[in-house]
Amino acid sequence: xxxxxxxxxxxxxxxxxxxxxxxxxxxxxxxxxxxxxxxxxxxxxxxxxxxxxxxxxxxxxxxxxxxxxxxxxxxxxxxxxxxxxxxxxxxxxxxxxxxxxxxxxxxxxxxxxxxxxxxxxxxxxxxxxxxxxxxxxxxxxxxxxxxxxxxxxxxxxxxxxxxxxxxxxxxxxxxxxxxxxxxxxxxxxxxxxxxxxxxxxxxxxxxxxxxxxxxxxxxxxxxxxxxxxxxxxxxxxxxxxxxxxxxxxxxxxxxxxxxxxxxxxxxxxxxxxxxxxxxxxxxxxxxxxxxxxxxxxxxxxxxxxxxxxxxxxxxxxxxxxxxxxxxxxxxxxxxxxxxxxxxxxxxxxxxxxxxxxxxxxxxxxxxxxxxxxxxxxxxxxxxxxxxxxxxxxxxxxxxxxxxxxxxxxxxxxxxxxxxxxxxxxxxxxxxxxxxxxxxxxxxxxxxxxxxxxxxxxxxxxxxxxxxxxxxxxxxxxxxxxxxxxxxxxxxxxxxxxxxxxxxxxxxxxxxxxxxxxxxxxxxxxxxxxxxxxxxxxxxxxxxxxxxxxxxxxxxxxxxxxxxxxxxxxxxxxxxxxxxxxxxxxxxxxxxxxxxxxxxxxxxxxxxxxxxxxxxxxxxxxxxxxxxxxxxxxxxxxxxxxxxxxxxxxxxxxxxxxxxxxxxxxxxxxxxxxxxxxxxxxxxxxxx
Numbered sequence: 001x002x003x004x005x006x007x008x009x010x011x012x013x014x015x016x017x018x019x020x021x022x023x024x025x026x027x028x029x030x031x032x033x034x035x036x037x038x039x040x041x042x043x044x045x046x047x048x049x050x051x052x053x054x055x056x057x058x059x060x061x062x063x064x065x066x067x068x069x070x071x072x073x074x075x076x077x078x079x080x081x082x083x084x085x086x087x088x089x090x091x092x093x094x095x096x097x098x099x100x101x102x103x104x105x106x107x108x109x110x111x112x113x114x115x116x117x118x119x120x121x122x123x124x125x126x127x128x129x130x131x132x133x134x135x136x137x138x139x140x141x142x143x144x145x146x147x148x149x150x151x152x153x154x155x156x157x158x159x160x161x162x163x164x165x166x167x168x169x170x171x172x173x174x175x176x177x178x179x180x181x182x183x184x185x186x187x188x189x190x191x192x193x194x195x196x197x198x199x200x201x202x203x204x205x206x207x208x209x210x211x212x213x214x215x216x217x218x219x220x221x222x223x224x225x226x227x228x229x230x231x232x233x234x235x236x237x238x239x240x241x242x243x244x245x246x247x248x249x250x251x252x253x254x255x256x257x258x259x260x261x262x263x264x265x266x267x268x269x270x271x272x273x274x275x276x277x278x279x280x281x282x283x284x285x286x287x288x289x290x291x292x293x294x295x296x297x298x299x300x301x302x303x304x305x306x307x308x309x310x311x312x313x314x315x316x317x318x319x320x321x322x323x324x325x326x327x328x329x330x331x332x333x334x335x336x337x338x339x340x341x342x343x344x345x346x347x348x349x350x351x352x353x354x355x356x357x358x359x360x361x362x363x364x365x366x367x368x369x370x371x372x373x374x375x376x377x378x379x380x381x382x383x384x385x386x387x388x389x390x391x392x393x394x395x396x397x398x399x400x401x402x403x404x405x406x407x408x409x410x411x412x413x414x415x416x417x418x419x420x421x422x423x424x425x426x427x428x429x430x431x432x433x434x435x436x437x438x439x440x441x442x443x444x445x446x447x448x449x450x451x452x453x454x455x456x457x458x459x460x461x462x463x464x465x466x467x468x469x470x471x472x473x474x475x476x477x478x479x480x481x482x483x484x485x486x487x488x489x490x491x492x493x494x495x496x497x498x499x500x501x502x503x504x505x506x507x508x509x510x511x512x513x514x515x516x517x518x519x520x521x522x523x524x525x526x527x528x529x530x531x532x533x534x535x536x537x538x539x540x541x542x543x544x545x546x547x548x549x550x551x552x553x554x555x556x557x558x559x560x561x562x563x564x565x566x567x568x569x570x571x572x573x574x575x576x577x578x579x580x581x582x583x584x585x586x587x588x589x590x591x592x593x594x595x596x597x598x599x600x601x602x603x604x605x606x607x608x609x610x611x612x613x614x615x616x617x618x619x620x621x622x623x624x625x626x627x628x629x630x631x632x633x634x635x636x637x638x639x640x641x642x643x644x645x646x647x648x649x650x651x652x653x654x655x656x657x658x659x660x661x662x663x664x665x666x667x668x669x670x671x672x673x674x675x676x677x678x679x680x681x682x683x684x685x686x687x
Contacts, residue, residue: 006181013302066103069197074098074187077262078214078251078271086185087249089206089270091502093633094152095262098187100140102195107140111151111192116184116200117294123183124655126155126509127638131655136663138189147258151267151662152552154183154203154634156502206249208501209451213248214261217220218278220252222397231412234437234450247456248272255283263287264631265294265686269505272457273416277305277397281316289317291631294686296321297385297601298608299459299505303415304389304664305396307361321389323382331357331392339376340410349405360394372414379414385601386460392413417454417551419448451477453503462599463610463684465504468513476501509638509682517595517612518639521680524593525615542574590617606686612637617673625668629685631665637680 074086077095088094098111112135121170122131134151140186182205189197213232215223226232233246237248251259261284262268284292291644296302302321302484304313310326313319315379330336334353341351363380365371372379381390394401396415412418420440439448439455448455470477476499508514550570554563598607615623625634638656661667673679 022435068099068102068104068195069189070103070145071187071189071197071199072099073201074152075260076152077267078212078253078260080220080251080253080260082206083251085204086201087204087206088152088154088183089210089503089506089507090154090500091508092153092155092270093267093507094154094270095264095267096150096152097258097260098148099145100138100148100189102140102142104142105195107138107189107191107195108141108197109138109150109189110135111138112188112190113152113552114186114188115154115440116186118182118184120184122655123155123157125635126157126658127640128636129653129655130636130658132635132658132660134660134662136661140189140191142274149263150187151660152185152203153507153633153660154205156506157500171512191648192613194273205500207244207451208503209453209456210244210246211453211457211503212276213273214251214253215275216253216255216259216261216277216279217275217397218255219397220254221319222283223250223252223275223277225402226250229411230437231406231408231416231418245451245530247451253278259283259288261288261292263291265290265291265298266631266684267423268295268631269302269459269461270298270503271295273301273303273458275303275305275396276309276313277395278308278312280312281318287631293317293321293604294606294608295459296387296389297604297606298461299386299457301387301417301458303396304391306363306392306394307359308395310361310391318389321382321384322391323369323380324363324365324391327362329459330360330362332360332394336376336378339374340378341406343374344406344409344413346405346409352401352404352406355400356392357399358398363391363393375410375414381417384457385604388417388458390417392446417458446504449474449477457504459505461505461608461610463513463597463608464506464508464511468504468508472511473504473506474501475499507633507635507684509635513597513610514612514637514682518637518680520595521593521612521614522639522678524595536626538578542578545574546570586667590615590621592616609685609687611681611683615678615679615681617679618676620675621673622675623671623679625671625681625683627666627683627685629660629687630664630666632683632685634660634666634668634681634683636671637682639678639680 049239074096075081075098076087077097079097082558086096096113112133114131114133117123124131132153134153136148136150138146138148140146183203184200185203213226215226217223227250231246232250251260262271263285264287274292281289292302293386294299302318304310304322307326307329310324313322314325332354337352337354345351360378363371363377365380366382369380369382371377372381378393379390381388396402412421419442419635421437422440424434424436424438436450438450441447448472451474452470454470465473502508546567550563550566551560554560554566563583593616595612597610597612599610600607613619627634656672657670659667659669661669668681669683671679
């Protein structure tokens with residue numbers, strides 16, 4: 001046992017002597033491994049860096065490449081971007097925005113918009129052999145979203161290619177009226193090096209009686225209730241509900257880097273009302289502010305919701321037009337609503353009574369303003385040119401007010417200032433018809449059409465709306481309903497034949513004022529060709545002066561040789577006389593004749609100017625029209641007022657393309673006038 005123990009111990013001692021070497025080797029191995037794991041300098045690890053770069057490149061190759069362009073659907077101004085389609089109003093200039101971005105390059109180029117029908121054919125201007133391509137310069141930095149602005153003008157067509165009644169199944173399956181989808185807008189973005197984006201979107205047509213009603217509020221969602229009111233959307237029969245029966249399209253605008261309102265007054269013609277609630281006026285650009293003031297003076301109506309809004313608009317661009325200012329806080333009591341309840345409360349539904357504390361503001365009337373009748377001291381209004389501003393003493397979105405059953409009557413009569421209405425309730429035996437609302441007959445028992453655009457919008461322009469009848473501006477409506485008893489049982493009052501109406505304040509080339517201007521320009525610019533007797537008489541007079549009279553005068557003076565020197569002078573003088581007598585006063589080559597109509601409203605130092613221009617040329621000439629005002633609009637003016645709706649191209653004849661460039665200025669390119677003919681132009685602007 002002892003020897004064995006000693007042997008083992010000897011062995012242990014022997015192993016202990018070798019262990020330092022083993023430990024050293026082990027430590028060296030660990031140190032080498034540690035060094036290998038340390039990051040080295042770029043010079044020492046050049047190969048590894050190249051391998052890493054190659055790996056990154058390979059990873060990028062495997063990654064799916066981004067599309068060159070990201071472009072969202074165009075949206076009109078105004079728009080809350082909640083609808084899935086772009087709405088337009090025929091015969092009205094529309095301002096449109098387009099969200100666009102390039103992912104792989106910078107782009108400097110142009111944006112072009114062309115219009116076509118369902119079959120892909122270009123849409124001509126009304127009664128003219130032209131199609132309009134609207135364009136502007138654009139710049140898209142790589143990876144940066146940008147809002148592109150463009151213009152849109154869809155001419156009024158007599159009828160659309162396909163009527164709604166042929167599409168009832170599709171109408172039942174979608175809330176968007178299919179009769180509106182007869183126009184496609186092709187947007188084309190092109191830049192240097194062949195970079196190009198192109199796609200087409202369907203446009204939705206607003207009927208003649210329908211206008212925009214934007215809401216500019218700190219909390220726009222509080223005004224969603226407007227869309228369900230009878231003043232906005234009258235109740236209709238089942239069949240009528242297939243048509244778009246809304247009087248107004250409510251847009252709850254978002255206040256961000258771009259407020260969705262047009263920057264030029266002539267692009268506000270499809271807007272009837274604007275509701276303003278506690279928004280800083282500086283969110284609008286100076287151009288938008290000027291356009292809003294112009295719109296007001298020509299018939300737009302601004303509804304201001306108090307009380308905080310009045311203080312916010314003090315010393316703003318609207319301060320000179322407000323009917324009242326903040327006169328201090330007003331703790332509203334039930335007695336303050338007595339007059340309002342007496343005139344607008346529905347007996348079966350109860351009175352408007354404040355619950356809890358309801359604070360308003362006392363309205364301190366401004367000059368040329370008044371309190372609205374039948375509303376106590378809760379509302380004040382003021383005329384601004386043709387338009388109007390109305391303010392309320394309390395917030396119009398307050399739930400106590402908006403859930404009151406008399407609010408719809410208050411909105412129609414006081415805030416919108418529209419005529420009284422009459423509810424038509426069908427009898428119990430008449431199960432096919434639902435309740436309807438019609439305008440109440442006046443003292444003469446004249447029954448207005450329930451969808452007359454003139455009662456929906458107060459905007460008017462002299463050169464567009466003077467003496468224009470309902471049949472002209474509202475061709476999509478059926479004939480006015482009878483005023484006889486039982487008229488409420490008449491069929492639907494909207495036309496389903498596919499006719500198109502423009503409504504009031506639309507661009508017009510065939511209205512009475514335009515007709516008078518056309519005749520005046522024809523008389524001023526035409527060449528009067530002399531008749532046969534005039535030519536014989538002038539030649540005879542010339543020969544009489546040149547020969548007998550010339551020789552007789554100088555013969556009497558004893559200087560017959562001077563007759564030869566006088567002959568050229570006589571010839572020149574007779575030539576000038578012939579030109580004068582023949583009334584060729586518009587020139588042998590080219591001339592411009594213009595008739596301008598200037599319209600003013602109130603004390604506004606700005607005017608709406610309509611120009612009708614005649615261009616005469618003896619040789620075929622291409623013209624470019626340029627306006628330095630970015631808010632100007634211009635189009636060819638049809639020379640013939642007869643059969644405009646039946647205008648057709650001749651066999652083999654195509655549409656001529658006009659380019660309408662809208663940017664810092666407005667340019668119309670490609671307008672051709674043929675030899676010895678007169679071309680006409682129609683332009684409008686605010687100056």
